[in-house]
Amino acid sequence: MRIRCPYCGERALEEFTYRGDATVRRPDSLDPGAAQAWVDYVYLRDNPAGLHKEYWHHSAGCHAWLVVTRNMSTHEIVAVEFAEKGASK
Amino acid sequence: MTTARQPNRLGEGGLIDRSQTVRFEFDGAPLAGHPGDTLASALLANGIRLVGRSFKYHRPRGILTAGSEEPSALVELRTGARREPNTRATMIELYDGLSAASQNRWPSVKFDVLAANQLFGPIFSAGFYYKTFMWPPTFWEKVYEPMIRRAAGLGRGAGVADPDHYEKAYAFCDVLVVGSGPAGLAATLAAARSGARVILCEEDFRLGGRLLAERYEIDGKPARDWVETVEAELEAQPECRILRRTTVQGVYDGGTYAALERVNDHVLKPLAHEPRQRLWRIVAKRVVVCAGALERPIVFGNNDRPGVMLAGAVRSYVNRFGLAPGRRAVIFADNDDAFRTASDLAQAGIEIAAAVDGRRTPSRAAQEAAEAAGARYRAVAVIERVRGLHGVKGVEIRDEKGRERMACDLIAVSGGWNPTLHLTTHLNAKPQWNDRLAALVPGALPPGMSVAGAARGTYGLAACLAEGEEAGAKAASECGFAASASRPRASDESVTASPLWQVAESKGKAFIDFQNDVAVSDVKLAACEGFRIPEHLKRYTTLGMATDQGKTGNANGAAVLAAVTGRYIGAVGTTTFRPPYTPVAISAFAGHHRGPDFRPARLAASHGFAEEQGAVFVETGPWLRALYYPKPGEEPQDSVNREVATVRGQAGVCDVSTLGKIDVQGKDASIFLDRVYANTFSTLPVGKARYGLMLREDGFVLDDGTTARLAEDHYFMTTTTVNAVKVMQHLEFCQQALWPELDVQTVSVTEQWAQFAVAGPRARDVLQGVVDPAYDLSNAAFPYLACGEVTVAGGVPARLYRLSFSGELAYEIGVPARFGEALIRAIMEAGAPFGLAPYGTEALGVLRIEKGHPAGGELNGQTTAHDLGFGKMLSTKKDFIGRFMAAREALTDPLRPTLVGLRPLAREDRVRAGAHLIPKDKEATARNDQGYVTSIAFSPSLGHWLGLGLLSRGPERHGEIVRAYDHVRGGDILVEVRPPCFIDPEGERVRG
Amino acid sequence: MAKRPFHAVSALAGLAVPTRLGEGRGDPGVTIEERVGLGLATVAARKGQAEALKGAVASAYGVELPDGSRVAHGPSISFVGYGPGQWLAVSESLVNETLARDLGQRLRGLASISDQSGGRAVLRVSGPRARAVLAKGLPIDLHPRAFTPGSAATSTISLMGVQLWQVDDAPTYDLAIFRSVSASFWRWLTASAGEFGYEVVGRER
Amino acid sequence: MRYSVASLLANACTGNRYWKPLWREPELKPSYDVVIVGGGGHGLATAHYLAKKHGITNVAVIEKSYLGSGNVGRNTTIVRSNYLLPGNLPFYEWSMKLWEGLEHDLNYNTMVSQRGVLNVFHSDPQRDAYARRGNAMRLHGVDAELLDREGVRALVPFVDFDNARFPVRGGLLQPRGGTVRHDAVAWGYARAADSRGVDLIQNCAATGFRIEGGRVRGVETEKGFIAAKKVALACAGNSSRVAAMAGLRLPIESHSVQAFVTEGVKPVIDVVMTFGAGHFYVSQSDKGGLVFGGDIEGYNSYAQRGNLPVIEDVCEGGMALMPVIGRLRILRSWGGLLDMSMDGSPIIDTTPIDGLYLNAGWCYGGFKATPASGWCFAHLIATGEPHPLAAAYRLDRFAQGRVIDEKGMGAQPNLH
Numbered sequence A: 001m002r003i004r005c006p007y008c009g010e011r012a013l014e015e016f017t018y019r020g021d022a023t024v025r026r027p028d029s030l031d032p033g034a035a036q037a038w039v040d041y042v043y044l045r046d047n048p049a050g051l052h053k054e055y056w057h058h059s060a061g062c063h064a065w066l067v068v069t070r071n072m073s074t075h076e077i078v079a080v081e082f083a084e085k086g087a088s089k
Numbered sequence B: 001m002t003t004a005r006q007p008n009r010l011g012e013g014g015l016i017d018r019s020q021t022v023r024f025e026f027d028g029a030p031l032a033g034h035p036g037d038t039l040a041s042a043l044l045a046n047g048i049r050l051v052g053r054s055f056k057y058h059r060p061r062g063i064l065t066a067g068s069e070e071p072s073a074l075v076e077l078r079t080g081a082r083r084e085p086n087t088r089a090t091m092i093e094l095y096d097g098l099s100a101a102s103q104n105r106w107p108s109v110k111f112d113v114l115a116a117n118q119l120f121g122p123i124f125s126a127g128f129y130y131k132t133f134m135w136p137p138t139f140w141e142k143v144y145e146p147m148i149r150r151a152a153g154l155g156r157g158a159g160v161a162d163p164d165h166y167e168k169a170y171a172f173c174d175v176l177v178v179g180s181g182p183a184g185l186a187a188t189l190a191a192a193r194s195g196a197r198v199i200l201c202e203e204d205f206r207l208g209g210r211l212l213a214e215r216y217e218i219d220g221k222p223a224r225d226w227v228e229t230v231e232a233e234l235e236a237q238p239e240c241r242i243l244r245r246t247t248v249q250g251v252y253d254g255g256t257y258a259a260l261e262r263v264n265d266h267v268l269k270p271l272a273h274e275p276r277q278r279l280w281r282i283v284a285k286r287v288v289v290c291a292g293a294l295e296r297p298i299v300f301g302n303n304d305r306p307g308v309m310l311a312g313a314v315r316s317y318v319n320r321f322g323l324a325p326g327r328r329a330v331i332f333a334d335n336d337d338a339f340r341t342a343s344d345l346a347q348a349g350i351e352i353a354a355a356v357d358g359r360r361t362p363s364r365a366a367q368e369a370a371e372a373a374g375a376r377y378r379a380v381a382v383i384e385r386v387r388g389l390h391g392v393k394g395v396e397i398r399d400e401k402g403r404e405r406m407a408c409d410l411i412a413v414s415g416g417w418n419p420t421l422h423l424t425t426h427l428n429a430k431p432q433w434n435d436r437l438a439a440l441v442p443g444a445l446p447p448g449m450s451v452a453g454a455a456r457g458t459y460g461l462a463a464c465l466a467e468g469e470e471a472g473a474k475a476a477s478e479c480g481f482a483a484s485a486s487r488p489r490a491s492d493e494s495v496t497a498s499p500l501w502q503v504a505e506s507k508g509k510a511f512i513d514f515q516n517d518v519a520v521s522d523v524k525l526a527a528c529e530g531f532r533i534p535e536h537l538k539r540y541t542t543l544g545m546a547t548d549q550g551k552t553g554n555a556n557g558a559a560v561l562a563a564v565t566g567r568y569i570g571a572v573g574t575t576t577f578r579p580p581y582t583p584v585a586i587s588a589f590a591g592h593h594r595g596p597d598f599r600p601a602r603l604a605a606s607h608g609f610a611e612e613q614g615a616v617f618v619e620t621g622p623w624l625r626a627l628y629y630p631k632p633g634e635e636p637q638d639s640v641n642r643e644v645a646t647v648r649g650q651a652g653v654c655d656v657s658t659l660g661k662i663d664v665q666g667k668d669a670s671i672f673l674d675r676v677y678a679n680t681f682s683t684l685p686v687g688k689a690r691y692g693l694m695l696r697e698d699g700f701v702l703d704d705g706t707t708a709r710l711a712e713d714h715y716f717m718t719t720t721t722v723n724a725v726k727v728m729q730h731l732e733f734c735q736q737a738l739w740p741e742l743d744v745q746t747v748s749v750t751e752q753w754a755q756f757a758v759a760g761p762r763a764r765d766v767l768q769g770v771v772d773p774a775y776d777l778s779n780a781a782f783p784y785l786a787c788g789e790v791t792v793a794g795g796v797p798a799r800l801y802r803l804s805f806s807g808e809l810a811y812e813i814g815v816p817a818r819f820g821e822a823l824i825r826a827i828m829e830a831g832a833p834f835g836l837a838p839y840g841t842e843a844l845g846v847l848r849i850e851k852g853h854p855a856g857g858e859l860n861g862q863t864t865a866h867d868l869g870f871g872k873m874l875s876t877k878k879d880f881i882g883r884f885m886a887a888r889e890a891l892t893d894p895l896r897p898t899l900v901g902l903r904p905l906a907r908e909d910r911v912r913a914g915a916h917l918i919p920k921d922k923e924a925t926a927r928n929d930q931g932y933v934t935s936i937a938f939s940p941s942l943g944h945w946l947g948l949g950l951l952s953r954g955p956e957r958h959g960e961i962v963r964a965y966d967h968v969r970g971g972d973i974l975v976e977v978r979p980p981c982f983i984d985p986e987g988e989r990v991r992g
Numbered sequence C: 001m002a003k004r005p006f007h008a009v010s011a012l013a014g015l016a017v018p019t020r021l022g023e024g025r026g027d028p029g030v031t032i033e034e035r036v037g038l039g040l041a042t043v044a045a046r047k048g049q050a051e052a053l054k055g056a057v058a059s060a061y062g063v064e065l066p067d068g069s070r071v072a073h074g075p076s077i078s079f080v081g082y083g084p085g086q087w088l089a090v091s092e093s094l095v096n097e098t099l100a101r102d103l104g105q106r107l108r109g110l111a112s113i114s115d116q117s118g119g120r121a122v123l124r125v126s127g128p129r130a131r132a133v134l135a136k137g138l139p140i141d142l143h144p145r146a147f148t149p150g151s152a153a154t155s156t157i158s159l160m161g162v163q164l165w166q167v168d169d170a171p172t173y174d175l176a177i178f179r180s181v182s183a184s185f186w187r188w189l190t191a192s193a194g195e196f197g198y199e200v201v202g203r204e205r
Numbered sequence D: 001m002r003y004s005v006a007s008l009l010a011n012a013c014t015g016n017r018y019w020k021p022l023w024r025e026p027e028l029k030p031s032y033d034v035v036i037v038g039g040g041g042h043g044l045a046t047a048h049y050l051a052k053k054h055g056i057t058n059v060a061v062i063e064k065s066y067l068g069s070g071n072v073g074r075n076t077t078i079v080r081s082n083y084l085l086p087g088n089l090p091f092y093e094w095s096m097k098l099w100e101g102l103e104h105d106l107n108y109n110t111m112v113s114q115r116g117v118l119n120v121f122h123s124d125p126q127r128d129a130y131a132r133r134g135n136a137m138r139l140h141g142v143d144a145e146l147l148d149r150e151g152v153r154a155l156v157p158f159v160d161f162d163n164a165r166f167p168v169r170g171g172l173l174q175p176r177g178g179t180v181r182h183d184a185v186a187w188g189y190a191r192a193a194d195s196r197g198v199d200l201i202q203n204c205a206a207t208g209f210r211i212e213g214g215r216v217r218g219v220e221t222e223k224g225f226i227a228a229k230k231v232a233l234a235c236a237g238n239s240s241r242v243a244a245m246a247g248l249r250l251p252i253e254s255h256s257v258q259a260f261v262t263e264g265v266k267p268v269i270d271v272v273m274t275f276g277a278g279h280f281y282v283s284q285s286d287k288g289g290l291v292f293g294g295d296i297e298g299y300n301s302y303a304q305r306g307n308l309p310v311i312e313d314v315c316e317g318g319m320a321l322m323p324v325i326g327r328l329r330i331l332r333s334w335g336g337l338l339d340m341s342m343d344g345s346p347i348i349d350t351t352p353i354d355g356l357y358l359n360a361g362w363c364y365g366g367f368k369a370t371p372a373s374g375w376c377f378a379h380l381i382a383t384g385e386p387h388p389l390a391a392a393y394r395l396d397r398f399a400q401g402r403v404i405d406e407k408g409m410g411a412q413p414n415l416h
């Protein structure tokens, strides 16, 4: 697998570290009513057999956290962007 | 020794150099061949055709093919540490001094005791294991199972470490071409001429593919001349790289291909400075697969006897290797192409007993080919049985007219061809059945891949050339390079298949998978037991699971299965090809990374000094750290005791450079730290340091460390050695993904700062001799937890922190790493008058355990702040990572094992980490398991062993006696539960 | 205070000593040199200060901060991009710690500076086979069509982090590696270069 | 048809023409008491125990491909019960006990080989962690031995003791651990379940569920709708996809993991061994191939195959641990599909939907669990009550924070 890092260009899989589901959004920990939201955020995952947005860290390169849109069945990558702009917003 | 003569070597012809002889040895017998030979061809030239024994029945086996698909001719190549079992004789390039031995036979390949297995054939049928060996029950472990395991395998491994060096390399190109037959050469040429960056990989040591084996013509000249011209032009192309002896083994995501180059397998041992093999990781924008096709045998009685050979292989041995694989041949085939073999044989002066055409209708072309070569053409005929045990002696042929016995020593067999489509399926694409060719052809292709030539089912030479050229040009132009065409001319022989898969009336065992001894009878049995699809058939009979992965057997297996189950072959389906295309040595995938180079070793700045002092080192994560500094005559424990005592009594110095060090800067640095730490850092004044606790978002403890505030907008964070990388990644995630709006920058400076802990009552006196006089180190000026920038040795910039892990008056001082060595020497020098000594990580551990500070053993990812007694550190005033989940009842449950100190009741008892804690007088069962010992140390200060542990309701149980149950080390002692801190609980010393 | 002035020890001291090794026939395929005494510092733009920082660097050091992973050479400092808004500053004239100090003063408020002068070893690998040697560990295409003088990259070699940039067409590359792994890196480099023969240059230390 | 010495000889003499299929190819009935989705080890074992222990035989197992096509047919066959945490130990030990009697329970030889499982360690902290585990095992009545360096040398003399980056300092041995012939497990359970009337339906993927008033009514499949009183999911790597059809979101990610086998060679190693300083574990199959594997790919995937970095990492580990295997050649690599759960431990539980039961999250360790998983899942389906041995494997443990995290990696599936 090769990921086109927006900063470094196309790089080999071994340069990246995987985190997972980038569709989750961190709830407000001061909101007592957020219990279920927290369980979802920490433990529940989208896990489709098709396209999925996920966090990758270019750990051996520019150290940017990326949001990669990738097909989990074919490993085809259709989009890569910096996490700053990424899925969770 | 005079050159042994080669009885079957032809007087002339072939691509071998008769002017030179190469000496080699097979089963101890000295033999000779020529440069250009493979072991297989050399053996045949020497009249040797019995090469080994099969796996299950130990049947005599010879040489079936002339390529990497060889299922039978497997030998042990080389001797001693370089011995390689199961090596295909057809792929071994002959070299001087080569030594090979037949395998899976005892005492000799001619007389093999276990051949008796054949008698039990009916019982040793497919899947018999599962039905048997069950009675009597106890026999399974004691008798059957060991027996089965002893019978495992064909060849013998070397039994000692592989002595050779291997390496990996990356390569990048526009167009990768796999295979150098007519299609591959044409493709490479077209792509290379366009100026694209091209890599051509050829498994063979010679370019040309089938052209080396056939007597084709291109542009009116022998095809080999064309190969040479093309080769010359490609060599001259600056952007074209030719990798010979290089097999493309696997296709991976993103246009990545694994290729194995056998750099030094054709010599006795690798040349100096060179690897034995090189694993290429090729990244290509486009790949053109021109891997050709593999001929398949026909299934008939005793079709595994030495002397039964694929027709295409026979042509290879005659035309390329200039030898006669036999004296009197029978051709048995179902396609015209194979009958061309007749003229090649005739040319070589080999008699042809008959040309047996298995097709339902006679073929004019075949008949002409046969008769032109003076061979009797037998239409609509089959071979029912082969005679001869250690080699073909004759055949029994049957046609309408009836049966006939016929003497021969060579059977050239062809059941047609299967496109070599393996690489097209590695990314899950399925091949498709093609009726015209009666073979599987490539289906959907991976991105960037195209297929040309026989690999695509295109068998005519002219068509192969044209297709290759087209594919090469197209691939290049897709990479932005315009390509021109040269259109070499050649003739096309017609190819229509009406396959004869098996001879139903066969007498004797008819084999499908030669290496695994899978015969028609096994397929029948499997089918009748319900294993009716190829995937089940494979797993039940092991068909296609041998080292050749069914390259010659799978198609026939599917055909026989179809016949047995009365189905259309196109509908029975297929098994899955997986990488590697041919077997690859484990060493090759490891490359440089073995032994001491398995992983890089990180050395601290004082490593040289420590070595000089005779320190004993220990692996901690990626680092090598000084464990202790033995003095002459000391036992390890003595050294550690002395080092601890020195710190408690005078002073010691320890390299703590391995701690993760992170510069956290920016206007919002303090807000950021408040969010990543469970406790508060915005309130930390400049010039002060504070202990910090980090949680994971699930509420468990991630890491701890001290962080110092060097300026309003500049913090210096330390992490534990093992978690350094993890924490850095975590901070970057928080920064970039969670709170990108914050103005904060984090940079690892672990490598920049060589940092030393100077601890002990005399620490201040020692440092005064190191730090430049301008700086006041008095307690008032530089109190506990103070930090600041200082200089040493007259101006060398340094950072000083008053931190204590040991509980003594202590400092940590950091300098740029290039001064690390100088600093520790300076500290030693300044410390000498005060009795300072260096101490290692072992003493470091003892000191912190005496003080009850949690570390590795306690921060194991399973503990919460509450467990470690840090519950109160969790701020309630702010949001921070892990806050919400940490508040869950289960994480603060008083029943959770919580940090305690442990002291053996009997002074001399030794408590061990990993022991479990069980109430006194309760029996040792899971029900009474209430916690465990996390860290232990012998405390020279207290004169006995002590430990830290996690115990249910721990804090309420100080004073209670519990069992420390360490059954796996035969320990079971009583310990007293105490507060974790054993020394100076009021913490006066650190402030002193 | 410490009796005598501190003697600095370079990362590859005792390893990168002048010699000719590996395949002995013909000219060495590569030459290797440790560049010692360089000033090294990381420069990270403060939030929203990217443009201001560019201006400040241009006026202070007469060089345009490169966008993306490239190197830009100024009269006194080269800036190697290694991440969004992040550069490694490399200087021969502002040696060792002085570089970080200088940057800190001139770019205050615009960038976060961290001294790295002690934390890296900088190796210069040059010669006709330099690409072939690096290809044995570096997963990056160094072909002239893909990588030229001025190009830079952050990646790994044989499991060790590396920042490299191309200096000239010899080709010559500068490699910044982490100090603590210098010995392991040296083992990889010499093993990989052996096939082509290599020469270690630089002053005897 | 029972297997016995007599039946073997009889058939051998009659040319093996009269063996019966191991399972029927039955017509799909319109409705069943229980439909099990997933014809892997766990699904088939569940069917067997439902029939044999609970007398529930009106059962169908529907499999989207062929029986045993999933992980049961592609795993590295290691069975052991050397776990650390109380939530896991009794369950896996029960599984070991079932393995030990399996050939006679099934009248099928699954070739259980208790050759011992050895985990080597390389440092004192690692030793103490293994001691903690070994003691936990003993407390649960499980066999465990802590070996020093020499103890390890005696078992595996060819390990690199002298020249290693991470020298071997000892190991934790479970003598009763070992391997079981993977395919035979699927076939044996299938044959046993079939013989009690369970319908095994191949090439019949579940495509949806019919749910009315919070209760499951049946399964939509490629072969049409099947009504069922109870539906049980045992879909290993595909659990999230299948559960999603019922509107459930799981604490699971799907990951690929590779395995490798070398050419067959004469006996080299006669225990199962795991490297402690990298990702590599190995055993030798009865055909002589070294069967080995290492870390998962690390990124979500349904591709059932892997990439080069892991292959290299695994072989590096192998060479670091035992360089004697260097010249042995890998003849095949393949991939499987794992449910990686958020704490690395499985789920056997009811779901918010009445009549829908879940068996999932087995990570890379569910083969050894096959018998106990089937046993406990059958109990849950038959009685509606979780089996005591699987009481910890509840879905709500995540919300509560009562996770079973053997490795202490937290909610990050690819680190377990």
Ligand SMILES: Cc1cc2nc3c(=O)[nH]c(=O)nc-3n(C[C@H](O)[C@H](O)[C@H](O)COP(=O)(O)OP(=O)(O)OC[C@H]3O[C@@H](n4cnc5c(N)ncnc54)[C@H](O)[C@@H]3O)c2cc1C
Binding pocket: D037, D038, D039, D040, D041, D042, D043, D062, D063, D064, D065, D068, D069, D070, D071, D072, D073, D074, D075, D076, D077, D078, D079, D204, D205, D206, D207, D234, D235, D236, D237, D238, D242, D257, D258, D259, D293, D335, D336, D337, D338, D362, D363, D364, D365, D366, D367, D368, D369
């Ligand atoms: C390479 C590898 C090595 C491993 N090594 C070990 C080991 O050494 N020891 C160990 O204990 N464990 C090991 N495991 C893990 C173990 O194999 C699995 O945890 C276990 O097999 C899962 O249970 P199962 O057998 O029921 O899964 P599977 O055999 O995968 O069964 C699930 C079945 O569900 C089917 N299915 C999926 N979706 C549908 C649908 N919609 N409709 C119908 N059917 C469907 C699948 O086709 C599959 O057949 C390994 C796994 C792999 C991949």
Ligand SMILES: NC(=O)c1ccc[n+]([C@@H]2O[C@H](COP(=O)([O-])OP(=O)(O)OC[C@H]3O[C@@H](n4cnc5c(N)ncnc54)[C@H](O)[C@@H]3O)[C@@H](O)[C@H]2O)c1
Binding pocket: B178, B179, B180, B181, B182, B183, B184, B201, B202, B203, B204, B208, B209, B210, B211, B246, B247, B248, B249, B290, B291, B292, B293, B335, B337, B417, B420, B452, B453, B454, B455, B458, B459, B460, B461, B464, B493, B494, B495, B581
């Ligand atoms: N008339 C027939 O029935 C018939 C059938 C098949 C082939 N042929 C003849 O064979 C030739 C086919 O030409 P072609 O170029 O398509 O194939 P080829 O067989 O001539 O060449 C294929 C080459 O690819 C190499 N190769 C295969 N897999 C490889 C891998 N993974 N890595 C590296 N190298 C690999 C092989 O070593 C071989 O040299 C033509 O001359 C054709 O006429 C004829």
Ligand SMILES: Cc1cc2nc3c(=O)[nH]c(=O)nc-3n(C[C@H](O)[C@H](O)[C@H](O)COP(=O)(O)O)c2cc1C
Binding pocket: B544, B545, B546, B549, B575, B576, B578, D073, D074, D075, D076, D077, D182, D261, D285, D287, D289, D291, D331, D332, D333, D334, D335
């Ligand atoms: C324990 C074990 C041993 C295996 N041994 C072999 C073998 O000797 N030869 C072989 O070709 N495949 C072997 N395989 C791999 C299978 O051929 C196949 O790749 C695997 O079951 C996955 O199926 P798939 O590749 O068809 O997807 C083995 C698999 C396992 C689980």
Ligand SMILES: [Zn+2]
Binding pocket: A005, A006, A007, A008, A009, A058, A061, A062, A063, A064
């Ligand atoms: Zn990047």
